Amino acid sequence: MRRLTLLGATGSIGASTLDIVRRHRARYSIHALTADTRVEAMHDLCREFEPAFAVMRDAPSAGRLADSLAGGPTRVLDGESGLCEVAAAAEVDTVVAGIVGAGGLLPTLAAVSAGKRVLLANKEALVMAGELFMRELSRHGAELLPLDSEHNAIFQCLPPATIGQGIDAAGVERIILTGSGGPFRDLEIDALEDVTPAQACNHPNWDMGPKISVDSATMMNKGLEMIEACWLFAVDQSVIDIVLHRQSIVHSMVAYRDGSVIAQLGNPDMRTPIANALAWPERIESGVEPLDLLRVGSLDFMPADERRYPCLALAREAWHQGGTAPAILNAANEVAVAAFLDGRIRFTDIARVIEAVIEQGRSEPAASLDAILDADDKARKLAREQLSEQV
Ligand code: NAD
Ligand code: MG
Secondary structure, X not given: OEEEEEEXXXXXXXXXXXXXXXHOOOOEEEEEEEEOOOHHHHHHHHHHHOOOEEEEOOHHHHHHHHHHOXXXXXXXXXXXXXXXXXXXXXXXXXXXXXXXXXXXXXXXXXXXXXXXXXXXXXXXXXXXXXXXHHHHHHHOOOEEEEOOHHHHHHHHHOOOOOOOOOOOOOOEXXXXXXXXXXXXXXXXXXXXXXXXXXXXOOOOOOOOOHHHHHHHHHOHHXXXXXXHHHHHOOOOHHHEEEEEOXXXXXXXXXXXXXXXXXXXXXXXOOHHXXXXXXXXXXXXXXXXXXXXXXXHOOOOOEEOOOOOXXXXXXXXXXXXXXXXXXXXXXXXXXXXXXXXXXXXOOOOHHHHHHHHHHHHOOOOOOOOHHHHHHHHHHHHHHHHHHHHHOO
């Protein structure tokens, strides 16, 4: 039986993970669940899964949860120290990193440093701290399995044991990342200025949290995923093609030297990559509807227009600069997306804010956690200054 810590239990990745756990109670048990501040949702999950620990982001939420669970088997902790404690706990062998954004970095790194099997959805952590992350991974003998559907697809299309090892020996020529293009792929570019947060969160194929939904609409998500793939598969961005694929059926592809292209297909449902990584190298039932290609009918592929998706070029620039530039990119994006979701800036301002921050920010070597956190902090300040210049 595998014992899990689920970071980000109340989110979209959390819900999909718990759905798989429910289907396989004899294989998986929950050591800890964590959430930001949604006490009621956490209360229900703790009643159902009876974890040994629950962690809330702040002390008031933790206090309310502890009161509501009094007399039960679950101990409630709070804050970053609580998150890191349950991510590194000796009883746990698998940690699902399902927190969104930079808030997931320290607990995910704690799981890596404790030598866990880490199932990574929290791409921002790898984008910010890829060099450190991959170094700690090999130093502590941790195992990294991607949950992001594209990276899980690539992982399935590669020979075993290629995470962090490079793809040359495997005869790989290119990695082809697919992306749906988000809800505004067919909109006039001039109309992008007036789209609302609700429209941006209404993704045509996937049901996801608000931040990644906006990232999908700007395609910053694909830019972050390009950087994520560079670290996971030890390649440069020049090896990676980004292709628009509106059906989200082909989750990504690997092209080999001999002309073979291997793709992973399936319905757009995160339970497939989550089940794949949870059970790896076995295969378990996930509840995902079987793919009916006759119903899908056709699969389309198109180039991504960088006038529509300026964030793609910004992500390439950040990877090209290296060092802390991806952490700067990520921080500026998080601030800009939150401001857009709050109605404080327009959709098209997101890329403008990030571009200005990349121009003003200075990329430094990213070998230490302090350097990364410092870059993140400074980039957030620069981004907040930029916000007032938009609108
Ligand atoms: P979400 O907003 O639905 O859920 C986020 C979870 O993290 C919630 O449980 C929330 O309580 C918790 N959280 C947020 N900020 C926190 C903080 N500072 N400290 C502690 N906990 C915090 O997001 P999501 O869509 O589930 O995405 C989670 C991660 O997975 C993101 O990095 C996203 O890019 C990635 N991802 C998601 C999907 C998807 O289908 N949802 C697909 C691929 C990758
Ligand atoms: Mg993805």
